Amino acid sequence: MEVKLKTTGTEQWYQTITFKLVTVGLLILILLIPLSMVKSVIREREQTDQQVETEIMEQWGGPQIISGPILHLPVYYYTQDKNGHIKKTKKWLHIMPDDLNTEGYIEPHKRHRGIYETVIFNSQLSINGNFDSLNKLTIDADEVDWNKGFISLAITDNRGIKGKVDFKINNQLFEPEAGLISTDLATSGMSVKYPIDPQLISEKINFNITIDISGAKAISFNPIGKKTNINLVSSWKDPSFNGSFLPTKSQISDKGFEANWTITHLNRNFPQYWIGTKHSINENQLGVELYVPVNHYQKSLRSAKYGILIICLTLLVFLFIELVKKKTIQLLQYMLVGLALVLFFSILTALSEFLGFAWAYLAASASIILMVTLYSYGVLKDKAQALWVAALLIVLYTFLFVLLQLNDFAFLAGNIGLFVALAFIMKASTKIKSTNSSQLN
Template identity: 50%
Template sequence: MKTIDEITSKDFWAHNLTLKLAIIGVMILLLLIPLNMVEDIIIEREESNAQVDKEMLESWGNQQNISGPILQIPVKYTYEDNDGKIQHLKKWIHIMPEELSVISNIIPETRKRGIFKSTVYTAKINMSGFFKPQLDNYEQESEVLYNEAILSLGITDNRGIKGKINFSVNKTPLQIEPGLICQDLMKNGINAKLNQIDTINNKKIGYDLNFSISGTTSLQFLPVGKQTTTDITSTWNDPKFSGSFLPITRTINDKGFSAHYEITNLNRTFPQQWTGSKYNIFNSSFGVDLYVPNNHYQKSLRSAKYGILFIILTTLIFLFIELYKKKQIHYLQYLLVSLALVLFFSILTALSEHIGFNWAYIVASVAIITLITSYSKLLLNDKQVVYWIGGLITSLYTFLFVLLQLNDYAFLAGNIGLFIILAIIMKVSSKIKLK
């Protein structure tokens, strides 16, 4: 039987490698606890940001959906009930414009409260076109109350209205009133009574509407015109076109975006005119969201999910160095290196709240790489090996940074990267001969 002095370095690893791998494996599993704590902190910070964001946006104006303008005229039906009494029933005719042209320029703005930021906008909107009511059937069946005709414009949140609204019909300015007289179709907005008129049946009624409105995240319109054309421009370069219709043409670059829509009454789910509230016009809304593809909290959380992979790969680097250089690394030293890797994700989140994600990633990764390589120099006292450790860990952080910048191809790139890493590990491990 061999004594301790007779056991060679190679024999030592043959007898103890399995035990060491088992202990390191348990240590890595235990490190999931601080990793999960870091993820919880990131989620908590993101929720705090969302709460502050909500409070800020409530005072600025919510997501806006501009619906209209719609011409609404009441009709009075007279009938005799079962008891022989004369009754009157009042209904509203909802008339959509023959043409609707919308030109909108969205001006984004970043608002701050402490370290938290929110994206809001002010939109300058011009609407023009004309109505041509066809009311022959209503005139035969009921009394059309032309002198009570109104033009209604639906606005999700009236608090967002900025300054004066210029609303004119046939070049005659109208007096704007808050709220909606008829709420069959919309609940919030503004209205304007037409001038005293005898009839507008089969007459062309031109309109022009100019106003500014503030909102958050999204601006939507409704294709109420028989022919609706809409042009939206902005300096925001991350638009998300949403709703029932997509733009026919669009341009997106570093200077912003522009989008052009053309929609007819055949594309939507409601007719040109009707009475009552039988149709939901909001099913046909369209527009744009000021999309933030990956905020720093989302990126920090995504990076933290790769934490266990970083710990495993870094541990393998040190383990292979032990096998080749025959230099003992204590379990405590493995633990300290792994904790430094966990600390990276916490530092990254804290810095990203102040200097942005990209700069935070650079600063945090440089700090942790410097810490680990300096510690490796003290442990191994071998410059060549330390350079290898620094280079490999730098490659890991670079790979993760590139992965976080990808959106559509992140999953594919991650799998390709992991395949290459596994192939390298297999190649290196094949050179380890233990008997």
């Protein structure tokens, strides 16, 4: 015997299941408008946070890139014009160090401005090594002015230089000057005039530099030595090693990190010395970023992206209750429940600015679950059904929180969750058919 849905002559088109489904679907689409407005507010708050970060960096110093020291010598070329006049052209010979060793301790701090915070750092660097004997150079120039040589240390942002800089060359202390005499390789930093005795070019030039540099977010180095060794230590427990080279050795714990890089001249794309601007030293940087795990704005925005899922599943539960349990739920009541679910993301963002994301999530979800549960009891007049709504919301918000904590497996976990949710919805939908098919033709 064929089973058919029973309809009565008094049933109007607006009382059908199809119309109810379409109406709830349109309501969900309408709720996308306030949800998108909440997302816009979150993005605005995040942009304000980034603006504050930029302002602090402008005052304290931004990400720092250290290059050097580098030895520079002026060289000259002579050409004769048609009138027999000699024209003298000056260029700079740039010599990279033979050995370059850097030891650094990075001390991180969190700087606050109102409710916003930025990670800054102070670093104590000790740079030592040597330049190989200059008599090994093969220079394609008419003249080398040994007396006008200088040694530079390029720094991205000079505002980060704190206190006195000890700049020793061959155990002799020199006073560095601000700026670079030659800007072929970098545009900012410090330099030391170092005249070279032509009779001593067979000797190595040793250097030892001690400097305190502050900055924000990241510190990087150009491995310009024939052999470069960099060792960094910090109490920051969430480092992100960036650049062209990962550390040769690294150790990360709750007490901080220690990382070591060992790079040779064979790992880069420029020679030990050249004239002019033939090569760039900025192609193979390495360093560390003081990584901040996904901040509360990013987590709030990610959670809002799942908002439509929570709204759909919750309203579907109300729809099934209405159809299966023969309860009457008005369109306005669907709308109020949906708005309460949208409000969760706004409350979450506001509270996270003061409580941190985890506690804000707990407070916001508990408030919305309690409100929707009490409202459900008032509408349905059924304690058991209201508890089912509460259980659903607890599961949804718990699943969303777990999903936000995942990084690599978030996509997989989300799809598994959607599969399980769809399976339950399909199972629940069979109740609608059996309920409306209680009478047979």
